Amino acid sequence: MSSTSEASTAVSSGDQPALPTPPALPTPPARSLLARTLRDPLVGPAVLAVVLLSVLLGRGWLADRFGAPGLATWSTVFVAIVVQALPFLVLGVLLSAVLTVYVPSRWITNALPRNRFAAVGVAGLSGAVLPGCECASVPLAGGFLRQGVPQAAALAFLLSAPAINPVVLIATAVAFPGRPEMVLGRFVASLAVACTVALLWSRFAPPGLLRLPEWHPGEGSRAERLRTTAEHDLLHAGGFLVVGAAIAATVNVAVPVGIIDAVASQPVLAVLVLALLAVVIAICSEADAFVAASFSAFSPTAQLAFMVVGPMVDVKLISMQAGWFGPRFAARFAPLTFVVAVGGAVAIGTVLL
Amino acid sequence: MRRALAATLLLLVGGALIRLFVSGEYLRYTKDTMALPILLAGAAICVLGFAGWWLATSSSTPRPAGSAAAVPGGHDHGAHLPAVAWLLLLPVLAVYLAPPPALGADAVLRESTRAVGPASELFEPLPAGDPLILAPRDAVERVLYDPQSGILDREVRVDGFAVPLEGEDGWYVARISLACCAADGVAYRVLVSGVPAPGADEWISVTGRLSPPGETTEGLPIPRLAATSVAPYTVPENPYD
Numbered sequence: 072m073s074s075t076s077e078a079s080t081a082v083s084s085g086d087q088p089a090l091p092t093p094p095a096l097p098t099p100p101a102r103s104l105l106a107r108t109l110r111d112p113l114v115g116p117a118v119l120a121v122v123l124l125s126v127l128l129g130r131g132w133l134a135d136r137f138g139a140p141g142l143a144t145w146s147t148v149f150v151a152i153v154v155q156a157l158p159f160l161v162l163g164v165l166l167s168a169v170l171t172v173y174v175p176s177r178w179i180t181n182a183l184p185r186n187r188f189a190a191v192g193v194a195g196l197s198g199a200v201l202p203g204c205e206c207a208s209v210p211l212a213g214g215f216l217r218q219g220v221p222q223a224a225a226l227a228f229l230l231s232a233p234a235i236n237p238v239v240l241i242a243t244a245v246a247f248p249g250r251p252e253m254v255l256g257r258f259v260a261s262l263a264v265a266c267t268v269a270l271l272w273s274r275f276a277p278p279g280l281l282r283l284p285e286w287h288p289g290e291g292s293r294a295e296r297l298r299t300t301a302e303h304d305l306l307h308a309g310g311f312l313v314v315g316a317a318i319a320a321t322v323n324v325a326v327p328v329g330i331i332d333a334v335a336s337q338p339v340l341a342v343l344v345l346a347l348l349a350v351v352i353a354i355c356s357e358a359d360a361f362v363a364a365s366f367s368a369f370s371p372t373a374q375l376a377f378m379v380v381g382p383m384v385d386v387k388l389i390s391m392q393a394g395w396f397g398p399r400f401a402a403r404f405a406p407l408t409f410v411v412a413v414g415g416a417v418a419i420g421t422v423l424l
Numbered sequence: 425m426r427r428a429l430a431a432t433l434l435l436l437v438g439g440a441l442i443r444l445f446v447s448g449e450y451l452r453y454t455k456d457t458m459a460l461p462i463l464l465a466g467a468a469i470c471v472l473g474f475a476g477w478w479l480a481t482s483s484s485t486p487r488p489a490g491s492a493a494a495v496p497g498g499h500d501h502g503a504h505l506p507a508v509a510w511l512l513l514l515p516v517l518a519v520y521l522a523p524p525p526a527l528g529a530d531a532v533l534r535e536s537t538r539a540v541g542p543a544s545e546l547f548e549p550l551p552a553g554d555p556l557i558l559a560p561r562d563a564v565e566r567v568l569y570d571p572q573s574g575i576l577d578r579e580v581r582v583d584g585f586a587v588p589l590e591g592e593d594g595w596y597v598a599r600i601s602l603a604c605c606a607a608d609g610v611a612y613r614v615l616v617s618g619v620p621a622p623g624a625d626e627w628i629s630v631t632g633r634l635s636p637p638g639e640t641t642e643g644l645p646i647p648r649l650a651a652t653s654v655a656p657y658t659v660p661e662n663p664y665d
Contacts, residue, residue, distance in 0.1 A: 140530035140624075147524040147531075151453035151606035153515040157441060158461035161468050242603075284506070298475050302430055303506075305469065309437065310508030313515060323607055327534060358604030365610060394508065 141324060149320035152387070155355060156206040156312055163207030164308065167214030168301040172293050176218040183224055187273070194224035195266045198232030204356040205233035205382050206312065209391045210304050216283055223273035227265045230408065233356040233382035234261035243378065246360035252423055253371065253378075257360075260379045260419035264412045268383075271407065282397040311394035315387030319353035322386070326351070335368035345373045346413050349381035356382035372420030379416040384409045430505045431476030434469050437512055440519040441466030449519075451662045452526040454605045526663035529587040529624040532598050532611040547573060555579040555631050560599045561612040561665050567634050567647035581631045582614055582649060583657050588621040595621035597630050597649070601665040609664065618651040627657040 170179075183190045201207060212229035216222065233239065235258050247253040284307055291299075331348065334340045345366060354362055359381045363374040384405050393401035444450040445463040454462070518524060547570040550556060556578045558566070563582050566575040587596035598613035614634070622628050631653045637645035 140528075141534075143524055144527060144530045144534065146518055147452065147527055148607050150515050150518055150524050154441070154444060154450060154453045154462065154519075155458065155605035155607070157437075157469075158458070158465035161465040165468065246603075295479065298472060298479075302434060302472050302476060305472070306430060306433060306509035306512070307506045310506060310511045313511040314508070316515070319607065324534060352607070354608045355604045358608040361603035361610075362608055394506075 145320050145324045148323045149316050152316035152319055152353070153313060156204075156316070156387070157309070159204050159206040160210065160308055160312060161305065163210040164301050164304045166207070167210040167304060168297050170211070170214040171217050171300055172297045174218065179215065179218050179220055183220065187221070187223060188270070190221060190224045191227045191266050191269045191273075194220075195227040195231040195262050195269070198228050198230075198262075198265070199235050199237070201232040201236055204239070205385075205388050206308075206355075206391070208232040209388065209395055210308055213283060213304070213395050216281070221273070222281060223269045226272055226404075227269035230265035230268055230383045231262055234258075234265070234379065239356050239360070239382070242357050243360040246364040253360075253375065256371075256375050256419050256423045257378050259423070260375060260415045261382070263419070264379060264383065264408075264415035267415065268404075268408050268411050271411070272404065276403065280397070280403065281400045284395060307394055308391055311391045312387065315353060315385075315390035318386040318390070319351070322351040322353075331366070332368050335366070335370075335373075338370060338372075341369050341373040342376045342413065342417060345369060345377040346380045346409070346416070349377045350385050350409065353385035353387040354381060370420075371424040372417055375420045375424065376413055376416035380409060380412045383412050426505050427476055427480035430509075431473045431480055433505070433509060433512060434473030434476060436516050436520075438466045438469030438471075438473055440516045441469065444519060444523075448661065449523050451664070452523070452606070455602050455664070456662055458605075525625075527600050527606050527609050528585055528663075529596075529598070531600065531609065532587045532596060532613060550574060550578065555581040557581045557583065559612070559665055560584045560597060560614055561601060563614050563634060563649070564612045564647055567636055568645060571636065576634055576636070578633075579631065580634055580649070581629050583629050584613075584627070585663075586622040586624060586626045586628055587613065588624055593617055594648075596646075597628065599665045600663070612665070613646055614649045615646050616649045616651050616654075619654045622654065627659045629655045629657045631655075 184193055198208070201211065208229055211232070212225045215225040215228060240254055240258060243254045243257055244251065284303075328348075331344060334344050345363075349359065352362075359378055363377045366374055366377070389401050389405045392404065396404075441462050444453070445459060445466060450458065450462050547566070550566075550573050556575075558580050560582055563575075563580065566573060582597050584597040584599040587598050589595050594615050594617040596613040597616050598611050600609040600611050602609050614630075615637075616630050616632070618632060619630070630649060630651045632649050632651035635648045635650065637647055
């Protein structure tokens with residue numbers, strides 16, 4: 072939150088000195104170059120220079136630090152989450168930019184059914200074609216919203232895409248050999264939860280809670296707008312990805328997963344604990360089925376809750392959603408999704424598993 | 425200026441991914457199947473960055489000095505750089521300056537990882553070989569789920585890294601398996617006795633005989649290995665199993 076508002080204040084305060092500048096226009100180029108340089112936020116390059124310099128000078132010290140085993144494990148997990156997520160983020164950002172710049176918004180809004188329920192269902196199901204994990208779905212949902220897709224439909228896509236695409240379903244089948252009901256349960260529960268949350272949100276949430284980041288495609292050719300959009304989205308989402316990765320790595324290193332088995336035999340607590348674990352460890356949706364399978368002492372319903380909650384609510388996603396749709400949105404949307412996801416997993420688990 | 429900064433940041437991020445691919449260091453963080461996505465993503469980010477540089481340098485020269493000021497916010501507005509984006513420098517600088525090592529003994533002892541049941545109920549007959557060469561994962565699965573294969577009567581060699589245990593008899597020979605990236609790694613380990621513990625994270629081959637786990641203190645059962653010899657083992661290119 073603070074970083075976004077800092078960004079926007081930095082932009083406006085950087086622009087304010089621009090107002091007295093026009094009278095100074097006829098001054099020699101050197102002077103106006105200086106004025107232009109001053110008008111730009113010098114904080115960024117200065118910070119960059121200081122960080123680069125100090126890291127270069129302190130490299131040996133850093134290597135010593137990273138040599139400390141706990142910190143090394145933390146930094147490995149931190150870098151791993153970012154490196155693993157970036158290709159999917161790039162995919163999502165590029166698709167979103169193409170969608171924003173090249174696809175007329177009429178096409179998408181016309182393709183969606185007029186009826187709100189049908190639109191949410193179609194959007195939720197269409198999540199099945201995005202072969203990625205949650206990092207790709209956030210920018211893509213943002214692209215849909217920019218194109219004027221109704222919130223309910225875009226949110227249904229946001230929640231369902233990381234959970235019901237073929238890559239994730241195949242991974243689930245591999246992780247639970249001989250138990251196709253886990254795959255079916257995951258598909259049905261995730262789709263139902265995504266559509267329910269989207270409808271609840273569009274029915275009860277005050278409008279204006281969801282705010283897309285300030286973004287101007289600028290003028291210029293389509294290719295130039297494509298580049299500007301992709302650059303902005305990538306840097307914006309990437310920054311929030313780093314925040315989420317740092318939190319997830321901290322939990323990963325600090326929480327001994329082994330102790331969780333202690334609650335496996337208590338049915339209600341087991342579901343809640345695994346659902347909460349899914350939120351804090353923020354594992355990629357393509358891998359979470361393997362982790363769910365490793366909790367063999369837990370009930371299938373608890374394992375299902377882990378797999379339904381994880382792709383929809385986790386610290387990495389909350390961070391990215393806060394960056395994309397505003398912190399006030401994330402603060403309400405994440406708890407709502409969590410509650411509905413746990414409820415949906417328990418309901419489907421009771422019927423199917 | 426802001427455009428040039430954004431372009432620089434993109435080039436640093438894209439360059440870091442390409443560097444991980446070229447050096448093979450990506451294998452410390454993700455599965456080998458991520459090689460191509462990492463390279464493509466790095467290339468795509470670099471293309472964005474180069475295009476940004478080109479636009480920043482080519483559009484600033486022909487434009488009259490005042491034109492940016494004439495429109496409040498100027499043409500830089502589209503390229504405005506969110507402050508949070510600078511956080512990308514953290515993982516990027518780590519990759520360039522001090523790439524974190526692959527997960528090792530510390531991760532195993534933290535129990536931030538845990539073993540899973542066998543991938544399949546069906547085991548092939550044990551291969552020939554004396555000693556029989558096993559990854560820690562095979563050793564764990566055979567002893568726990570396929571003891572009738574005769575695994576307990578064979579001399580085996582288990583290859584992995586060493587995890588010394590404080591104040592206990594024996595040490596682990598372990599290897600970590602990834603489903604997706606290092607955040608979801610699970611450790612497979614065998615409790616070794618009979619030979620002194622090597623240093624933490626040293627890659628070794630331990631030869632001896634396997635036996636079922638004794639009293640499990642907590643968590644998952646860990647097979648034992650009565651070792652007769654231990655030898656250095658070359659660090660594999662892909663440290664994960």
